Amino acid sequence: MSHSTVPRSRAEAKTTDQQTAPGPAKKRAASGRRTGKISFRLRFRRDRTLILMTLPAIALILVFTYIPVLGNVVAFQDYDPYLSDNGFVAMFESPWVGFENFQRIFEDSAFWHAVQNTFVLFFLQLVLYFPIPILLALLINSVVRPRVRAVAQAIMYLPHFFSWVLVVTVFQQIFGGAGIIAQTLRQHGHKGIDLMTDPGIFKFLVTAEGVWKDAGWGIIVFLAALSSVSNDLYEAAAMDGAGRWRRMWHVTLPALRPVIALLLVLRVGDALTVGFEQLLLQRDSVGPGASEVLDTYVWWNGIRNQDFGYAAAAGLIKGIVGLGLVLTANKVAHLMGEQGVYKK
Amino acid sequence: MTPNSATSAPSRRSFLASTAVAAAVAGGMPLLAACGGGNDGSKDGTTSGKDAQKILPTFVASSVVTPDIASKNGSAAGFTQAIDLDALKTSVPKKLGSGSDLKIMSPFWGSPPANDNAYYTAMNEAIGVKVTWQNQDGNTYDEKLGAILASSDIPDVVVVPGWNLNGKIPSAINAKFADLGPYLSGDKVKDYPNLAAVPTDAWQRSIFGGQLRAIPMPASYVTNIAPFYRKDIFAKKGYTLPKTPDEFLAWAKEATDAKAKVWACDDLKWTAFNICGVLNGSDKALWWDLRDGKLVNRIETDEYLEALEWTRKLYAAGVVHPDAKAVKGDASNRFTAGQSLVFNGDLSYWYGSTAEQRTQKADFEMGAFDIFGPDGGDPTLWATQPAGIFTFVSKKASKQQIKDFLALADYCAAPYGTKEYMLTVYGVEGTDYTLKNGLPTKTTKGTNEVNGAYDYTGDPAAYLAHPDLPEIAKLQVEWQQRMGAFTKKSSFYGLTITEPNRWTNLANDFEQLEDDIVRGRKKISDMQQAVSDWKKKGGDDLRAWYKKLLDDNGSTAK
């Protein structure tokens, strides 16, 4: 639990790190809140402002997320929203089928295939895609000329605002069998290439598209974290004789660590969600064998057929796995001395 | 790292684009529906024969305008002469509407006009209604429809395209929409002469849940998938039209010049099905046919595998445009740009593409070749359903509202050459269209306003008319008539059938498998495996269910 993304110096940073060790560290007690032996009433009086502040968001979430989430009971039904005049009432009239929807999902080999594709894609993206925004942020942060920096940043954000339809269109026009590269090769007497319909490299293609579209956008949070690093720290480190690389190692990276850990934990929890729209768009290009992931599977087999119970069951499975993953990842983050998403 | 992305769900627009031929032309493999008897919506089955006779409207042919080419072999009627604007006929002699308010929800492709535009106002005035159009994005329409029908507050009138009749929508239709039988069955339809002229085949399709619930948009039953070729390029290069599948392949290899960015054809799977005589795929009920006393499904036939194998050969030979392999972009654009010389698409492209190209290239010419049989002889073609888009009225609508809606449908169903037709299709003279060389031509305003609304809420029997390119209408109708001569109707032609819930999704994956096979990602043997799985998982039970339906109801075909 590094309280601070702003270690004050190398020496102090060290003590900050030590706070992560369990036990009532002095500094933590000062600002963190002791949960120890204070009575509930006292705690309430002390923290009521904080609770009050969370209320608007909590209320919105209760109304617009939790109430409709209750609709997921249809996972145990053969839900037909049109049985009654109103879809809510129909929930009470639809027949209960127990775990039949779940059974249907687990018995479908296409489901397991989609899960496998999902995880392969997730790991590819974690290894090839996740670090890139960090590197880009460091690169941009090291540029001192303000105009160069501004221009570089502005350019890198742009692809985020291309819709997936357009990204895929542009990739098809460049890398497709009749694309710019293939035609150039043919003009010079070579064979054309078609990178868009090859199931073998499809997962790399998807990752590359993702990097192109969103890596530049992904640097924003890291840049914000970097911007909070005081120049004092660099100066102090330089005085201590740290060179360029050691400053990056001992000042810059520690500043980014909590953010990296947070995003990593959230990303792991989201492992079962990989580029729904992107993959749906390219499903026909390579076939479901290479492209079907969990979300597209649910779309084709549940939502498109209005098999609401089936879709809800798949959603529950996905939610439980995601929650399990995020809790595990958070635990790992704690063990590595990071705050992660929450701390017990 | 896009925090709000979870709230903006993915684009179904792209989904539609990617399956354009499949979803739109074929009706997206709808699990079409209706039911035997009950009103409660969950019943499966169909209504035909005597039961249907009781509720179907009486057919009274329209005599207002005589088409230049009469319908034959199931073709549309053709109007090949410009409308004589000075001698417009009248098919609705007196205003039938009584001024009810009607909210109409309809899919719309493009950017809809404001509700108070000149065209809508003129239509309201002429019909005697006050319509508020709720034009909804056509490509997310199925989702919106699903949600709105689940609420207790639905619009008075709802348009539902056949390809949106998926999953549980048929049961929603039976639960939420009114029986129009009391207003239209038998001779009652004669109050609405233009509706009485709608063919019985189309009305038969409007029987949902044992009741006449919809106003249909009639269509020709001849296959709508035409194999188009670039007549101008064929002439320039001296190609002759191939007459057999083998000839086609040989020609395609010769005509493909990838270096010059020219490929012989686009995806021809649908044409391959027609060449080989595969049962029509546009509606699941049409997949079945009675042969030697046993119901056979299209996926079990040898013709089906032959068609896939021939298409696979085209892909393997590299004569298919690579973007077609990737299912990206638009086939008709590749065709008009000269990147592919043959493509198959809806017959309407004949006019659409020609009209569009002629504004730039006066010598652009395309044709549709006659579908040949597997040995080059006559083909066997199978009929598609004779109606594809339906308009329903809410159960909560008042009697007066229903009557006023029927007045609207009657007005919109006016035939070519009437003043009602001119207003419905071209809008207000001087505002929405002007006369150019004696032909009505839409203004920019007209293009934006007279577009979509009133297109599906009532239509006359299938017809083709292009006053600006009359020869195309003639060619289209003649093609339909030649192909119609080879067209047979399968056992469940013309019926709206609701399959039992547990089997509705059984055959959903076959289309994907077809595409995998023709593109070389899967083998023909995978299809044989899938068919045998299908039989075990319920295909054989479904066969028995259909057989019983056939024995109980009899077939409308022959």
Place this chain on the structure above:
Amino acid sequence: MTAVIDKPAADFSGKPSRWAAPPRPAWEEEPSRAGLAGKGLALTLAALAILFPLWIVIVTSLQSRKTIDAAGGLVVIPRGITFVAYKELLTGGQVQRAPMVSLGVTLVGTLFSMAVSVLCAYGLSRIGSLGHRWLLMLLLATMFFGAGLIPTYLLVQALGLTDTYLALILPSAVSVFNILVLRSFFMGISPELIDSARIDGAGDWRILWTIVMPLSRAVLAVISLFYAVGYWSAWFNASIYLTDQDMMPLQNVMIQLVQKQERPVGLATQINTGQLSPLAIQMAVMVMALLPVAILSPFVQRHFKKGMLTGAVKG
């Protein structure tokens, strides 16, 4: 000592060109040539990988159908310029109103979302406060369990929000992801600062307003941007909850305009003008979607200057 070092601020005076490097602090060593070259190369490559496709997109949006057909797709080298695609986009009935709708929804929505999220993030930023863990779990769980379309629609309808702009704001007002990022930055603020304020008698409202928020300008800018971009580019809620076409935001209108070229086959009664390529329309929509970003991003970037906010208490 509270050190606020805003070194590059000197550049705003404009004397030394902003293209030039600001004076290097004494402690920083001169960069090596190889290092500079490497950085330059990496940046140039990254920029080219983005600019080349962007160039093609812009050029294609300005070409006639003839040129696009001749190129067989996206155009690399322009041949003449025509604005026919943009004209088509701007003459649609709703295009005048839709940008205002989008702007309004984005402004109001972003302000509302920020207020709610900042409060919530601060409220949860004190580890060990009452209910802190439960509330956090309550938020976290929503990231993994979604509701189906139909229950959500029925709820929004039951609340009477259909056909109101609130339906575009309230259901998507809170992003748990954004709250977590805000919270993680708030927790990074030096505890000593907060404690000393508390000793001076400041309550939580004042601490949030006078200490936490000023010190978090960078992350506030980032999260505002996230929300704004989210509202600006959202279209699904509008397509489901609004039936009145005059209320549609820009994104929906744009999608519909692209679709004009794509109505299902068989319904294709409308002819496009032969000069206009559907590809050009698509690309023009793309360019128009990028415009606000290009305008907006300099404002956000100002907040990412190194050392802009420090506020370390020493000693």
